[in-house]
Amino acid sequence: MSPRTSLLVLLGATLAAGCGAEPSTSGPRLGLEVTINRAIADELGAFQVVVLPEGKSRRCGDIQRSCLAQQVKPDEALLLEGADGKKARALRFNAGLNSNGAQEVAVDIPVGRDYVVVIEALSRANPPRFLGSSCNYLESVSGTRNEPLIAAPITLVGGECDPTFAP
Template sequence: MSPRTSLLVLLGATLAAGCGAEPVSSGASLGLDVSIERAVADELGAFQVVVLPEGRSRRCAELQRTCLNQQVKQNEALVLQGPDGERGRALRFEAGLSGGAQELGVDIPVGRDYVVIIEALSRSTPPRFLGSSCNYLESVSATRNEPLIAAPITLTAGECDPTFAP
C-alpha cells in the first residue's frame, strides 16, 4: 500500500455570522462543505490547505491570526498531493461553491499528531488572507480514515499574501 492515504475532511465554514450547512460525505477525499455570507463570497477566490506535524504543540488561535506562511517555515509543512497529482506543501483549490458546498481531495502522509490549516483567500492578485480554520488531526492511517469535521473559518482578513513558494 502507498505511504500516502486520502483523508476525508469536512469543513463547515462560516466567514461571518450564521451557521454552516450540514457536512457532506463522499468517501475517501478531502471534502469541504462551505456556507458563506454573500458579501464575503464575492471576495472569495480559493482555499489553501496546509498540514503541519506536531499538531498538539501548536496553538490554533495563533495560527489563525494571519497568513500561515508568516508564522512557520515552508519546510515545516508536509508535502500533500491533490486529486490531479499535483504535489506541494500548500495545495490551493479554486472556490467553486455550488449550493454552498465544495468537495476537495488531498492525500496526507500516514502519521500522527497533525494540524490541518485551511485558509480562505481573496480573488485579488496577489491574493489576500480572509481567514482560516485550524483543526487537530490525531492520526492518518494507511487503511481507512474517519472524516475530519473541520472547524469554521474564522474571519480575520489581513493584507498579507498567503502564498507558499512552490
C-alpha cells in the same frame, strides 16, 4: 500499502447560520467541512490547504491571526498531492461551492499522527489577500478508513500579508 492516503476535503460554506452537508466517509478518505461567513462570500477566490506535523505543540489561536506562510518555515509543512498530481506544501483550490455551499477536493497526505490542518480563505484579488483561516487538530490519518473531521469555522481577520506558501 501506500505510505500516503487520500484526504477528501469537503469545503462547505454555510453562508448563513446553520449546518452544511454531512462530509462523506469511505475508504481511506477523510471528509472535512469548513464554514465561512457571508461577509466574505463575494471576495472568496480560493482555499489553501496546509498540513503541519506536531499538532499538539501548535496553538490554533496563534495560527489564525495571520498568513501561515509568515509563521512557519516552508519545509515544516507536509508535502501534499492534489487529485491532479500536483505536489506542494500548500495546495490551492479555486472556490467553486455548489448550491449546498459545499466543495469537494482530494488531497493525498502521509499516513501519520498528530497533525494540524490549516485551511486559509484567499481573496479573488491578484495577488490574493488573506481573508482568514480554519485550524483543526487531526489526531491521525490511517491508510484504511478515516472518520470525517468537521472543521472549525474560518476566523475572519483579513490582512495584507502574502498567503503565498513557498514550494
